[in-house]
Amino acid sequence: MSRARSWVEHHVDEEDLSVSAMASAMHMSRSTLHRKLVAITGMAPGAFIRDTRMHLARRLLKEGECNVSEVAYSVGFVSLSGFSRAYRHHYGEAPSSSLHRRER
Numbered sequence: 001m002s003r004a005r006s007w008v009e010h011h012v013d014e015e016d017l018s019v020s021a022m023a024s025a026m027h028m029s030r031s032t033l034h035r036k037l038v039a040i041t042g043m044a045p046g047a048f049i050r051d052t053r054m055h056l057a058r059r060l061l062k063e064g065e066c067n068v069s070e071v072a073y074s075v076g077f078v079s080l081s082g083f084s085r086a087y088r089h090h091y092g093e094a095p096s097s098s099l100h101r102r103e104r
Helices: 002-011 019-025 030-041 045-063 068-074 080-091
Strands: none
Touching: 002 019, 002 045, 019 030, 019 045, 030 045, 045 068, 045 080, 068 080
16 A cells, blocks of 8 residues: 555656556556555545545645645646646645645
8 A cells, every 4th residue: 555655656746647557566457456456445546546646735735835836737737727626626625725825
């Protein structure tokens, strides 16, 4: 589990991050990866990748070091609207709501 999460976090900025690439990196077939991830996390590999991206994005937004578009690109989205839509679907709020505002 930690190997899978670590691999996704290391490759999170890749737009075309795929389940096939993840399975290959884990030295298993796609079906074995699917079976193991579902058994451990309850999520299919694609959902696991999205979930990991969203958790990382939320952490980056809360740290406040980057703006929303920088966070979107750093977690593998090429479209700010696509990121905002995915973030809102995952957390029920806009990414800007999670953005840590620094005091001036």
